[in-house]
Structures are given as structure tokens and as C-alpha cells.
Amino acid sequence: MTKKGQRPTLTESAWVPAAARAEFAATSGAEGTEPEGGVSAYDEQLLRFGGDVSRETPPVAPLPRPASPRVIAVSNQKGGVGKTSTAVNLAAALAEGGLTVLVIDMDPQGNASTALGVDRHAEGLLGVYDVLAGDRPLLRTVRPCPEIPDLWVAPATIDLAGAEVELVTIDHREYRLRSAVERLRVQLERNRIGPPDFILIDCPPSLGLLTLNALVAADEVLIPIQCEYYALEGLTQLVRTVRLVQAGLNPALTLGAILLTMYDGRTRLAAQVADEVRTHFPDSVLAATIPRTVRISEAPSYGQSVITYDPSGVGARAYRDAAGEVAARAAATRPGPDDIDTARSEASLS
Numbered sequence: 602m603t604k605k606g607q608r609p610t611l612t613e614s615a616w617v618p619a620a621a622r623a624e625f626a627a628t629s630g631a632e633g634t635e636p637e638g639g640v641s642a643y644d645e646q647l648l649r650f651g652g653d654v655s656r657e658t659p660p661v662a663p664l665p666r667p668a669s670p671r672v673i674a675v676s677n678q679k680g681g682v683g684k685t686s687t688a689v690n691l692a693a694a695l696a697e698g699g700l701t702v703l704v705i706d707m708d709p710q711g712n713a714s715t716a717l718g719v720d721r722h723a724e725g726l727l728g729v730y731d732v733l734a735g736d737r738p739l740l741r742t743v744r745p746c747p748e749i750p751d752l753w754v755a756p757a758t759i760d761l762a763g764a765e766v767e768l769v770t771i772d773h774r775e776y777r778l779r780s781a782v783e784r785l786r787v788q789l790e791r792n793r794i795g796p797p798d799f800i801l802i803d804c805p806p807s808l809g810l811l812t813l814n815a816l817v818a819a820d821e822v823l824i825p826i827q828c829e830y831y832a833l834e835g836l837t838q839l840v841r842t843v844r845l846v847q848a849g850l851n852p853a854l855t856l857g858a859i860l861l862t863m864y865d866g867r868t869r870l871a872a873q874v875a876d877e878v879r880t881h882f883p884d885s886v887l888a889a890t891i892p893r894t895v896r897i898s899e900a901p902s903y904g905q906s907v908i909t910y911d912p913s914g915v916g917a918r919a920y921r922d923a924a925g926e927v928a929a930r931a932a933a934t935r936p937g938p939d940d941i942d943t944a945r946s947e948a949s950l951s
């Protein structure tokens with residue numbers, strides 16, 4: 602039973618219509634994901650964070666639904682460029698705009714899970730590791746984000762750190778996440794529930810098997826680029842990896858948007874880097890630029906996105922703008938191969 606003021610569990614959510622909820626609970630045993638009569642780790646999170654936000658959220662325009670459900674891998678093998686912040690805050694802004702969003706945390710560091718209010722050390726918590734290495738359905742791992750309706754996360758538990766090694770001996774190892782996402786869609790469809798409008802996958806800072814799984818599962822790649830020295834370092838390699846995945850494992854993968862992050866308007870360097878990236882990728886770079894602001898870095902320690910932590914701040918506004926662009930692009934196009942664009946980007950970088 603949901604306590605007053607708490608967000609619902611998956612089987613209680615508005616994402617899941619009532620009839621389907623009952624059927625889903627009966628057929629999948631999903632009700633077993635919460636301890637009977639007890640307070641789950643998730644409930645504790647709700648109690649801890651419930652009612653915290655006091656600042657006013659500005660009026661938010663509803664966002665258009667994508668032409669078809671979209672899976673976006675947020676990837677850049679360079680560390681600390683804002684992948685996790687982007688996955689979390691973009692997802693929160695999309696959900697705030699009325700869309701259903703699932704974040705899949707593919708990074709063993711688990712920062713996206715924490716930022717979305719999941720205690721990833723909770724005993725018995727299922728996560729992406731159990732999906733990749735243990736054949737658990739993705740649906741069984743999905744947890745609601747306490748702060749925003751229709752925002753969900755498949756968390757990274759600490760076991761995910763070993764997944765890259767374990768996957769090496771598993772058949773079809775590059776397709777594990779893709780199969781899990783397809784299974785999720787079938788399971789939801791069977792219960793007359795639409796798939797999430799967006800699935801955002803937070804990738805680790807490497808081009809190993811976890812990132813490969815994300816790229817094989819994705820329709821497009823979103824690349825955050827930090828407005829700092831060596832911003833374009835490693836991008837050639839990332840674009841080539843995308844091209845290799847397109848050629849062999851996932852022909853439908855496209856190079857999607859590039860998002861400039863940690864932009865410090867007081868420095869000439871940031872402006873120069875932004876200009877350089879826009880010159881290399883004129884069509885891909887989003888108009889929205891994410892400023893460097895302490896609120897974005899503080900929010901995760903409160904188990905929140907910046908969208909709820911500081912709803913009217915510059916960080917939240919910038920991620921809302923980026924979400925508006927991502928949603929508009931996805932509403933206007935269907936996923937498909939973009940060999941020409943990727944080839945042009947590769948040529949432009951070499």
C-alpha cells in the first residue's frame with residue numbers, strides 16, 4: 602500500500618493503467634519487488650526526500666512525444682565531461698515535460714542511480730548487472746525516481762564492476778542490453794502499456810563491453826563535450842566506434858546530438874572551445890549550452906536532479922532547453938542510419 606504523499610511503485614504507477622497493473626502483478630510477480638508489509642529501501646528514500654523541495658518550479662511547457670520511442674546512449678569515453686549529469690538532468694527535464702523516461706545506469710560508479718534517489722547499496726536490490734549477467738528482466742530492476750512522476754531508473758549495483766569481465770564468456774555479449782530492452786517493450790506491450798518515450802543510457806568513461814552494449818541497444822548517441830582544454834580529444838575514436846557498431850552490430854545507430862557542458866561564460870577558452878565544436882559538428886550541437894554551476898554538482902548529494910533541487914536556477918533552465926531540443930528532434934524524425942553524417946564527422950575530425 603502506498604503511504605500518503607509517497608510516489609507509487611511500478612505496479613501502482615500512472616505509467617501502468619489499473620487493469621494492466623493487476624494483470625502485471627499477477628503474471629510477473631512484480632509485487633514481490635517490495636517487501637511484504639515492510640518499508641523497502643525505496644520507501645526509506647521517499648520518506649527522506651519527500652516534501653524537501655520548497656522553491657517554486659517555473660511554468661513548464663509540455664514536451665512533444667517522439668515519433669517513436671527513443672533509446673539514447675549518453676557516451677564519451679573521456680572521463681568527467683558531464684555524461685551522468687546530462688543523463689540524469691535531461692531525463693528529469695523530459696519527464697517534467699510530461700514524457701515517460703527510463704534511465705539505465707550502465708556505469709559501475711552508479712552515480713546516476715544515486716542522483717535519481719536510489720540507494721544502490723540496498724540489500725537485495727536488482728540492477729543492470731542482474732540483467733546483463735543474470736538474465737533478469739529489465740522490468741524487475743526498474744525503480745521510480747522519488748521526485749518526478751514517470752521518471753524511472755534501472756540502477757547500477759556494485760556488482761556491475763565485474764560485468765565487463767563476466768560478459769566476455771557469455772554468448773551474444775554485445776546484445777545483452779538490446780535484448781533486455783526489447784524484452785521490456787514486449788512485457789509492457791503484453792500488459793497494454795506503452796514503452797517509455799525515452800530511454801537514456803548513462804555510459805561509463807570507456808569504450809568497453811558496457812558501452813558497446815549501450816551502443817548496440819541505442820537508436821542514437823548523445824555526446825556531452827566539456828568546454829575545456831582537449832575537448833575534442835578522443836572524439837575521433839568515439840565516432841569510429843559508432844561507425845564500427847553501425848557497420849556490424851547496429852546499423853540503425855545514429856550520431857545524435859552533441860551537448861556542450863560546464864560552459865564558463867567568464868573565460869575566453871570556453872567560448873573558443875564551443876566555437877570549435879560547432880565548426881566541426883554544425884548540425885549536431887544543441888543550441889542549449891549547460892553552464893558551469895555549483896547547483897548541478899550539489900544536486901546528486903541530495904539524491905536529486907538539478908531540475909528538482911534548484912528548479913529555477915540556470916542549470917535547470919539549461920537542461921530544460923536541451924530537453925526541449927532533444928524532444929523536438931525526436932518528434933520530427935524516426936531513428937535510422939545516418940552513414941553520411943557520421944562519415945562527415947569522422948572526416949572533419951581527422
Ligand SMILES: Nc1ncnc2c1ncn2[C@@H]1O[C@H](COP(=O)(O)OP(=O)(O)OP(=O)(O)O)[C@@H](O)[C@H]1O
Pocket residue numbers: 679680681682683684685686687708710712804805806862863864891892893894895897898899
Ligand atoms: N554543469 C556543471 N557545472 C558544475 N559541475 C558540473 C557540471 N556538470 C557536471 N559537473 C560535475 O563535474 C563532475 C563530473 O560530472 P559527471 O559525473 O556528470 O561526468 P561524467 O562524464 O559522467 O564522469 P565519468 O566519466 O566519471 O562517468 C561531477 O562532480 C559533476 O557534479
Ligand SMILES: [Mg+2]
Pocket residue numbers: 684685686708710712803804805
Ligand atoms: Mg558518469
